[in-house]
Amino acid sequence: xxxxxxxxxxxxxxxxxxxxxxxxxxxxxxxxxxxxxxxxxxxxxxxxxxxxxxxxxxxxxxxxxxxxxxxxxxxxxxxxxxxxxxxxxxxxxxxxxxxxxxxxxxxxxxxxxxxxxxxxxxxxxxxxxxxxxxxxxxxxxxxxxxxxxxxxxxxxxxxxxxxxxxxxxxxxxxxxxxxxxxxxxxxxxxxxxxxxxxxxxxxxxxxxxxxxxxxxxxxxxxxxxxxxxxxxxxxxxxxxxxxxxxxxxxxxxxxxxxxxxxxxxxxxx
Numbered sequence: 001x002x003x004x005x006x007x008x009x010x011x012x013x014x015x016x017x018x019x020x021x022x023x024x025x026x027x028x029x030x031x032x033x034x035x036x037x038x039x040x041x042x043x044x045x046x047x048x049x050x051x052x053x054x055x056x057x058x059x060x061x062x063x064x065x066x067x068x069x070x071x072x073x074x075x076x077x078x079x080x081x082x083x084x085x086x087x088x089x090x091x092x093x094x095x096x097x098x099x100x101x102x103x104x105x106x107x108x109x110x111x112x113x114x115x116x117x118x119x120x121x122x123x124x125x126x127x128x129x130x131x132x133x134x135x136x137x138x139x140x141x142x143x144x145x146x147x148x149x150x151x152x153x154x155x156x157x158x159x160x161x162x163x164x165x166x167x168x169x170x171x172x173x174x175x176x177x178x179x180x181x182x183x184x185x186x187x188x189x190x191x192x193x194x195x196x197x198x199x200x201x202x203x204x205x206x207x208x209x210x211x212x213x214x215x216x217x218x219x220x221x222x223x224x225x226x227x228x229x230x231x232x233x234x235x236x237x238x239x240x241x242x243x244x245x246x247x248x249x250x251x252x253x254x255x256x257x258x259x260x261x262x263x264x265x266x267x268x269x
Contacts, residue, residue, distance in 0.1 A: 004110045008089030008187075009034035012076060013097030014042040017051040019131075019233050022140035024055045024064075026101040034093065034106060037064045040083035043071025077196035077206050084190055085268035092190065096181040098233040099123070100134055100142050104158065108227030109184050111160070112167055118189065118214055121182035121224035122155040123232040124148050131234040142231045155229065162226035170223040175215065177223075180207030182230055189219050195265025197249070204243040209250050209261075217259045 009027065013020050020039070027037065037059065041048060052066050067083040069075070084092060093109050095101070112119050126134070126148065134140050145156040171177065193213040200206045215221065253261075 004032075005090040005113060005186075006088065007034045007106070007110065008036050008038055008087040008092045009106070010038045010040060010080070010083055010087060010092050010094045011097045011099070012040045012042065012080060012083075013044060013048060015044045015048065016098055016235075017044075017048050018135035019098040020048065021051055021055065022100050022134045022137070022233065023095075023097055024052075024059060025140040026099075026103070026105075026142075027062075028058050029103045030101065030106045031104055032107040032110060033059075033062050035062070035089055036087065037062060038083045038087050039064065039066045039097070040079045041066060041068040042075055042079045043069060074202050075198075076203070077198045077200050081195040081198065081265040082268045084187065084195055085265055087187065090187055091184065092187055093184045094180065094182075095230065096232070098235060099181055100140055100231040100233065102142060102156075102158075102229035102231075105228055105230060108158070108163065108229075109224065111163065111227070112222050112224055113184075114222070115186065116218070117220050117222050118186070118211075119184040119222045119224050119228075120178050120211075121228035121230070122177075123179060123182055123230050124152040124155050125232050126234055128234045134231075134233065148231075154225075157226050158229060159226040163224065166225040167222040170225050175208065175211055175221075178207045178211045181232060182224070182228060183207065184224075185214070189214060189217070191265060191269075192260075193217050193264075194260040194262075197261035198263040199249060199261065200246050202241065202246070205246040205250060209246070209253065212250060212254060213259050213261065216257065
């Protein structure tokens with residue numbers, strides 16, 4: 001019998017079915033599969049639903065739950081909350097829908113599960129050419145590490161000894177770095193802080209904001225280094241028009257010692 005908690009792999013997506021297909025192909029290759037896959041869809045067209053339905057047989061018996069809401073603009077925090085509310089796993093590993101996973105990704109994350117801690121990993125950024133190849137490939141196999149950007153090479157290394165040593169030492173006492181495309185939480189901890197803050201309605205800092213509140217609640221942070229390897233498909237940089245506003249919300253929340261956000265997951269439970 002597995003000693004791991006029941007696990008949800010949660011991936012956000014918006015109108016990138018080719019990227020989502022590459023992700024699901026990489027999930028099928030995992031040495032340890034999640035108990036369920038939840039797609040948090042921020043209003044994609046029906047092409048995404050059709051892609052998910054075509055991929056279900058490949059992932060069976062792991063169920064794929066497609067959580068969708070209408071497109072009313074960028075609502076990442078809201079759709080994540082809706083997806084978390086519908087998830088059944090005790091532990092949620094959160095990624096983006098434009099990620100390709102190295103085959104030990106799930107196993108490496110589960111190795112670090114510990115009550116009272118959340119986990120943040122890293123990513124390898126891919127070029128436009130590498131992204132096109134993966135999106136069109138029948139297998140979506142990631143490129144060799146030496147073909148990736150030199151600055152990303154450390155994020156592609158794997159070592160069990162290294163993971164264990166760095167987990168509680170790397171960036172100790174610091175909130176950053178945090179990557180919403182590679183994080184993991186206990187569902188009960190997310191519910192305790194009321195999930196993601198839906199007052200953040202544009203791109204940026206939603207992962208930082210929830211990280212602050214989790215730490216204030218008493219949940220500590222581990223860094224997943226030398227494992228949990230993922231490859232981030234290329235896309236143009238998102239508009240950062242609201243980033244200053246979001247950081248101001250975080251500053252006010254920090255000054256007030258706030259743990260639970262006002263607009264969060266509880267209304268979706």
